Amino acid sequence: MVGQFRSTLEESERRRGSRIVLALDVIAESKEKILLKSMQILEETHKYICALKINHHLILPLGLFDGVKKIIEKAKDLELPTIIDCKANDIGSTNRVIAENYFKAGFDALIANPFVGWEDGLQPIFETAKRMERGVILLVYMSHKAAWEGYGQKVYDPFTGTIKPQYIIFAEKALAWGADGAVVGATYPEKIGEVYAILGERVPIYSPGVGVQGGDIERALSAGAHYLIIGRSIVESEAPAEAARRLRDISNKIIDGLTRKGRGSRP
Amino acid sequence: MVGQFRSTLEESERRRGSRIVLALDVIAESKEKILLKSMQILEETHKYICALKINHHLILPLGLFDGVKKIIEKAKDLELPTIIDCKANDIGSTNRVIAENYFKAGFDALIANPFVGWEDGLQPIFETAKRMERGVILLVYMSHKAAWEGYGQKVYDPFTGTIKPQYIIFAEKALAWGADGAVVGATYPEKIGEVYAILGERVPIYSPGVGVQGGDIERALSAGAHYLIIGRSIVESEAPAEAARRLRDISNKIIDGLTRKGRGSRP
Numbered sequence: 316m317v318g319q320f321r322s323t324l325e326e327s328e329r330r331r332g333s334r335i336v337l338a339l340d341v342i343a344e345s346k347e348k349i350l351l352k353s354m355q356i357l358e359e360t361h362k363y364i365c366a367l368k369i370n371h372h373l374i375l376p377l378g379l380f381d382g383v384k385k386i387i388e389k390a391k392d393l394e395l396p397t398i399i400d401c402k403a404n405d406i407g408s409t410n411r412v413i414a415e416n417y418f419k420a421g422f423d424a425l426i427a428n429p430f431v432g433w434e435d436g437l438q439p440i441f442e443t444a445k446r447m448e449r450g451v452i453l454l455v456y457m458s459h460k461a462a463w464e465g466y467g468q469k470v471y472d473p474f475t476g477t478i479k480p481q482y483i484i485f486a487e488k489a490l491a492w493g494a495d496g497a498v499v500g501a502t503y504p505e506k507i508g509e510v511y512a513i514l515g516e517r518v519p520i521y522s523p524g525v526g527v528q529g530g531d532i533e534r535a536l537s538a539g540a541h542y543l544i545i546g547r548s549i550v551e552s553e554a555p556a557e558a559a560r561r562l563r564d565i566s567n568k569i570i571d572g573l574t575r576k577g578r579g580s581r582p
Numbered sequence: 583m584v585g586q587f588r589s590t591l592e593e594s595e596r597r598r599g600s601r602i603v604l605a606l607d608v609i610a611e612s613k614e615k616i617l618l619k620s621m622q623i624l625e626e627t628h629k630y631i632c633a634l635k636i637n638h639h640l641i642l643p644l645g646l647f648d649g650v651k652k653i654i655e656k657a658k659d660l661e662l663p664t665i666i667d668c669k670a671n672d673i674g675s676t677n678r679v680i681a682e683n684y685f686k687a688g689f690d691a692l693i694a695n696p697f698v699g700w701e702d703g704l705q706p707i708f709e710t711a712k713r714m715e716r717g718v719i720l721l722v723y724m725s726h727k728a729a730w731e732g733y734g735q736k737v738y739d740p741f742t743g744t745i746k747p748q749y750i751i752f753a754e755k756a757l758a759w760g761a762d763g764a765v766v767g768a769t770y771p772e773k774i775g776e777v778y779a780i781l782g783e784r785v786p787i788y789s790p791g792v793g794v795q796g797g798d799i800e801r802a803l804s805a806g807a808h809y810l811i812i813g814r815s816i817v818e819s820e821a822p823a824e825a826a827r828r829l830r831d832i833s834n835k836i837i838d839g840l841t842r843k844g845r846g847s848r849p
Contacts, residue, residue: 342679346647370676375683378645380613404669404695406726406795409637412609416642428671430697432728459673461699471736471745478738528673 320424320450321495321519324396328365328542333563334570336398336521337364338546339386340372349373350382354389356555361393363559368544369422370400379420387421396423402454404428407435414443424450424495429488430465441492450495455510456482458500458524467506482506486513496521496542501530504538511539525562527551532562536569587691587717588762588786591663595632595809600830601837603665603788604631605813606653607639616640617649621656623822628660630826635811636689637667646687654688663690669721671695674702681710691717691762696755697732708759717762722777723749725767725791734773749773753780763788763809768797771805778806792829794818799829803836 317325328334337360343349353373367390369383377383390397399422403413410427417425425444427437437451444451456466466485469478482499489497490513497514499507501524511520522540524530526548535543545562552558584592595601604627610616620640634657636650644650657664666689670680677694684692692711694704704718711718723733733752736745749766756764757780764781766774768791778787789807791797793815802810812829819825 340676340679370672371680371683372676374642375646375680378648379642381645381648402671404671405637406724409607409639412607413638413642416638428695428697430695430732431724431726432731434728435726436728436731438728457673457698459698459702461701461703461705464699464703465697469738469740471738473736 318445318450318495319448320396320444323423324366324450327394327396330394331362331365332567333363333365334542334566335364335559335563336366336368336542336544337549337559338368338370338400338523338544340370340546340550342372346376346382349376350385353386356550357386357389357393357395359556360549360559361390361395363556363563364395365542366396366398368398368400368546374399374401379416384420391421398422398424398426398450398452400426402426402428403437403440404431406431407439410437411439411443414440414449418443418447418449422449424452426452426454426498429453429455429485429492433488433492437492451492452496452498452521453485453489453492453494455485455489455497455520456499456503456506458502458528458530462500462503480509482510483513486510489518490514494518498523498544499540500524500528501532501535501540501543502528504531504534507535507538507540532566533569536566537573585712585717585760585762586715587663587711590690591633591717594661594663597661598629598632599834600630600632601809601833602631602826602830603633603635603809603811604816604826605635605637605667605790605811606817607637607813608817609639613643613649616643617652620653623817624653624656624660624662626823627816627826628657628662630823630830631662632809633663633665635665635667635813641666641668646683651687658688665689665691665693665717665719667693669693669695670704670707671698673698674706677704678706678710681707685710685714685716689716691719693719693721693765696720696722696752696759700755700759704759718759719763719765719788720752720756720759720761722752722756722764722787723766723770723773725769725795725797729767729770747776749777750780753777756785757781761785765790765811766807767791767795768799768802768807768810769795771798771801774802774805774807799833800836803833804840
């Protein structure tokens with residue numbers, strides 16, 4: 316069953332004709348400038364993106380219920396779903412507090428790290444999300460250089476006696492736990508392909524890391540990424556609207572090409 | 583070499599005769615009540631604890647540079663070191679922003695998840711901590727029920743061809759990366775012992791999970807825990823000062839006993 320968050324996001328994707336999730340990672344000298352620049356970029360780019368992702372870049376300097384809530388409210392006015400990229404990885408009681416606060420502030424979905432496990436770990440986040448009709452997206456393979464150390468390590472499975480990559484275990488958990496999305500870095504397109512082979516269309520793949528981090532849009536989408544998470548290439552551009560529009564057009568052209576090749580609804 | 587944070591904490595431990603780190607996880611109906619209750623508990627308990635740990639329980643409702651900064655400043659007035667338990671696990675550029683914000687707000691140390699790896703992962707956190715003379719504490723084995731899923735899993739080491747528990751790999755990283763502390767749940771005293779066998783006195787073990795979560799103080803200290811992280815047993819007590827004093831006295835009595843048994847400076 317597709318939950319509320321996935322429906323909302325799919326609707327936004329159709330309406331705007333975009334699969335770009337803007338990572339609003341704004342850096343500036345003061346709280347006031349961060350808020351102002353964030354609002355400006357959101358205003359300029361909202362037509363070209365399908366969702367907004369917010370991280371500690373804004374939460375820490377602005378405060379969740381002060382500055383960040385203003386940005387969430389603006390996104391709501393623009394009918395743009397919002398995702399908090401807090402990479403939750405605490406014990407259950409704290410994870411519940413984290414989820415309740417972010418959802419109360421208005422976020423539609425939350426990113427969590429499946430490394431923490433289920434019981435007294437991510438279970439309260441999934442329960443809170445279900446109760447409040449929000450989404451949970453799990454990290455499966457991150458975009459940075461050292462991702463091999465954790466996400467790429469080989470893990471012994473005591474049940475089958477086999478050795479499996481960590482990200483395969485995480486992809487299986489995303490499916491078993493009913494996650495609304497899985498994050499796999501565009502910098503590792505072969506991993507996107509392996510994860511897509513497990514998830515198919517049941518759990519959409521969100522792919523960060525194109526642009527500044529070196530990931531390639533065509534390879535990520537061809538491998539099975541559904542959404543592209545893009546931050547610095549838009550936020551640090553001289554012309555954010557132009558950058559967002561160009562990235563949306565490039566990705567749409569690639570998706571059209573893939574669809575024509577008979578890849579059906581994929582990627 | 584023992585860094586600034588470790589020296590400050592050891593000095594606080596000696597001066598107050600306590601190894602209790604208070605986890606100030608306050609829950610209340612409003613922002614104002616959370617701040618008021620946090621300040622009250624800090625005021626009442628500061629004589630019986632050696633450091634203060636703050637988590638999202640306060641960061642999210644109060645805001646880092648608004649309410650939480652007031653608590654940090656009060657802790658500074660009381661000469662009490664502060665630790666932010668943000669369990670950082672992001673990519674390098676974001677981790678740097680996280681560390682800079684928390685250290686700028688006044689925290690003396692930050693807790694991070696070694697699962698994220700070094701290059702473009704935790705490296706910027708260690709660099710920022712070094713530059714600003716703060717500490718980094720790594721998660722090695724958490725206190726919750728599902729900790730076995732991630733922290734307890736068996737990992738294949740391609741260099742030696744052997745299979746190692748994840749927490750042993752993390753303990754080795756804490757040593758190799760020069761961490762100022764390692765978190766191992768009191769709910770798993772046998773894991774504390776295994777980690778202590780690797781770290782010895784070079785990296786002190788912080789142990790959460792006594793009290794509400796079921797961990798036993800004597801078993802944790804005997805196994806090698808140096809600091810006890812205690813939250814709900816103090817914060818949710820009818821008499822927080824009394825609870826903190828009692829926990830300090832119990833732990834000191836156990837440490838005296840261990841020292842008399844000839845365990846030297848350990849635990």
